[in-house]
Amino acid sequence: MIPDQWYAVLDSRSLAGKPIGIERLGELLVVWRTDSGEAVVHRDRCVHKGARLSLGRVRDGCIECPYHGLRFDPSGACRLVPFLGSEHEVSPDWKVEAYPTREAFGLVWVWYGDAEPADELPWFDALGAGVGRTWQTHSVWPYHYTRLMDSNFDVYHFPFVHRSVNPGLGPVVVEHEVRDLGDRIDTRVTLDADGVDRRGGRARKTFVMNVRLPNLLYFEMSRRLWLLAIMTPVDEDRTWVFARYYANLPFGRLVASLVGRFEYRIVQNQDRRILDTLPKGPVQQGEYAYGEVDTGSILWFQKRDELRMPGQS
Ligand code: FES
Ligand SMILES: [Fe+2]
Known part of the structure; x- marks a missing residue:
């Protein structure tokens, strides 16, 4: 923590x-x-x-x-x-x-922590303070929060784990932008088909995932549909996951509820099927074979290492 x-x-x-x-x-x-x-x-x-x-x-x-x-x-x-x-x-x-x-x-x-509490709460200004036009849910997941924070930056699992909701999505990371904003890491990743098949259309899609320290994720599902996810550690094996879906549209609350229920039950369960099979406990140094497409995760772990107490996970 x-x-x-x-x-x-x-x-x-x-x-x-x-x-x-x-x-x-x-x-x-x-x-x-x-x-x-x-x-x-x-x-x-x-x-x-x-x-x-x-x-x-x-x-x-x-x-x-x-x-x-x-x-x-x-x-x-x-x-x-x-x-x-x-x-x-x-x-x-x-x-x-x-x-x-x-x-x-x-x-x-x-x-x-023992320091004086900070004045500001961690939040994304883009979300505003209101909770109209939203739907939310929460539950305790049986994974260490570091596994979930890593998965927040991992877009290139979408064509495999979430194939059913992203049909035709290409597997290649063709653009990868990571911005270090201090207590925030903003990422924009574009996937596309491989080689000669690279022709846009359904295969090409850009994803915006921003992470705010210590444990918040903002995911732009579309220009007007956003997901806020918060992953608060419970202990060495479990994490409290809070998800709120925002729909800045007419009938936003209804749309948020439909999208949210679908995303949380179907898409998140696709993730859990895989997360269930990963090693338990915190992600260990060097455990994941990170490469050039993982700059976001690497940066988050670096920031966590700078801030956490020795021996704490
Ligand atoms: S009053 Fe709390 S344990 Fe006795
Ligand atoms: Fe996923």
């Missing part, structure tokens, strides 16, 4: 009155809302005997542990120990870890 970054951990729509327990960033987290609607994220372990706070409830602006009723405020400080009575002073040591949390773009974000 790349430290000192904001990570999207939950779809805002999933979070209503009840606390939710999730696994992200190698931790058990509980996400809950205060009475004023503010999202709060704590480590999902009570400091008393270790029960999962996510099984508790929200009371008086605090999350209440389901086991003996200890109450923790949004800062993580314990405000009440019922078995000692409300007059009793609470030890300041009884504190659950509270993560810096933000809510924006329809997502709950957590700051992972």
Whole structure:
């Protein structure tokens, strides 16, 4: 994991009155809302005997542990120990870890790292802040996030893995443009048929895939259809994948829902059939036989290596 970054951990729509327990960033987290609607994220372990706070409830602006009723405020400080009575002073040591949390773009974000949280959340300006004309879904995939980040840059699997939705698409990378924008890597890749068959038409197509550190992908499915995908690590073997489809068209919400359902169920399943067969765990240095068409992936791994802590994946 790349430290000192904001990570999207939950779809805002999933979070209503009840606390939710999730696994992200190698931790058990509980996400809950205060009475004023503010999202709060704590480590999902009570400091008393270790029960999962996510099984508790929200009371008086605090999350209440389901086991003996200890109450923790949004800062993580314990405000009440019922078995000692409300007059009793609470030890300041009884504190659950509270993560810096933000809510924006329809997502709950957590700051992972010891540095001061950055002002800006990672995002693509082109998407805007609204979520009208979109459809979204999310699930936990059984692959390390590095395998997914690599596949974001890999366009030349389309003529094979996604042959059914790209009939006639050529296999040769004829144009390959990678732009290093610091915290962003923009790529534009054109595929075409091989040799004498290179004559445009269905065989030739250009794909735009932009990646924002640490883990966001913007994929232009067409000029008005975009996919935002976020791949947040769960642990060494799993990744939370959030996908939102944008359709800047009349009846955009309906179009986004139709395209999204199709893409997520059909196209993404074609990927998963292959990803299931790859080695488990993080991509190791030198494991993939990268070549000149993999500059995007190589750059992302370089940036990750510069930013991550030694020994972390
Ligand atoms: S374990 Fe949480 S109150 Fe006892
Ligand atoms: Fe794919």
